[in-house]
Amino acid sequence: MKIDVRTVGLFEENCYLVVDESTSRSVLVDPGDDGHRILDMVGASGSILEAIWLTHAHLDHIGAINDVRRVYPVPVYLHPMDLPFYEHLSAKAAEMYGLPWDQPVVTPLPLSDGDRVTCGIVDFTVMHVPGHAPGHVSFNGPGLSLSGDLLFQGSIGRTDLPLSDPYAMDASLARIVTLPEDIIIYPGHGPTTTIGAERRANPFLSGRARVVKR
Numbered sequence: 001m002k003i004d005v006r007t008v009g010l011f012e013e014n015c016y017l018v019v020d021e022s023t024s025r026s027v028l029v030d031p032g033d034d035g036h037r038i039l040d041m042v043g044a045s046g047s048i049l050e051a052i053w054l055t056h057a058h059l060d061h062i063g064a065i066n067d068v069r070r071v072y073p074v075p076v077y078l079h080p081m082d083l084p085f086y087e088h089l090s091a092k093a094a095e096m097y098g099l100p101w102d103q104p105v106v107t108p109l110p111l112s113d114g115d116r117v118t119c120g121i122v123d124f125t126v127m128h129v130p131g132h133a134p135g136h137v138s139f140n141g142p143g144l145s146l147s148g149d150l151l152f153q154g155s156i157g158r159t160d161l162p163l164s165d166p167y168a169m170d171a172s173l174a175r176i177v178t179l180p181e182d183i184i185i186y187p188g189h190g191p192t193t194t195i196g197a198e199r200r201a202n203p204f205l206s207g208r209a210r211v212v213k214r
């Protein structure tokens with residue numbers, strides 16, 4: 001399996017392309033903006049795109065869905081609790097920021113906690129990790145987690161946004177840090193990290209790490 005990334009848009013969001021090299025199938029995670037750059041990444045991989053997976057539906061994670069789907073009309077997957085963002089709140093936020101907006105037209109297929117999703121023959125498990133957004137999920141695969149705006153290098157996702165829930169965020173962080181130390185985190189913003197590195201050095205997790213070790 002190979003992972004490529006393009007950091008896109010005003011909010012510097014990481015759009016990942018997961019490629020199962022054994023079958024040349026791929027999945028896009030969070031096509032946020034700059035559709036032409038994302039399409040270049042897909043084209044350069046030589047893979048067959050199978051789906052778009054969304055960690056959540058904030059504007060910086062969904063803005064290039066139409067651009068991608070004009071070329072690759074693949075299904076989009078989202079946890080239904082993020083439909084308010086997908087359907088209107090992200091459009092409203094874009095207007096507030098004075099940004100151009102391309103409202104996604106496709107109806108997403110629902111994800112729920114514990115679902116198994118596949119890229120080629122590689123299995124991922126969906127983990128519902130609300131807090132930053134109500135329908136936020138991470139996609140946990142072999143050796144890695146595509147974790148959106150849950151956990152960043154040295155930081156965590158904001159919980160002061162509409163529909164955020166700081167208490168749910170605490171529970172979700174406590175859950176993600178139970179993953180093995182060597183799991184590589186591919187976050188929605190900033191560089192990759194590992195569960196172990198964040199358990200040791202992330203100031204937002206230090207208390208939780210002690211709880212997990214007990």
Ligand SMILES: [Zn+2]
Binds near residue numbers: 056058132133149
């Ligand atoms: Zn977000």
Ligand SMILES: [Zn+2]
Binds near residue numbers: 011058060061149188
């Ligand atoms: Zn984001």
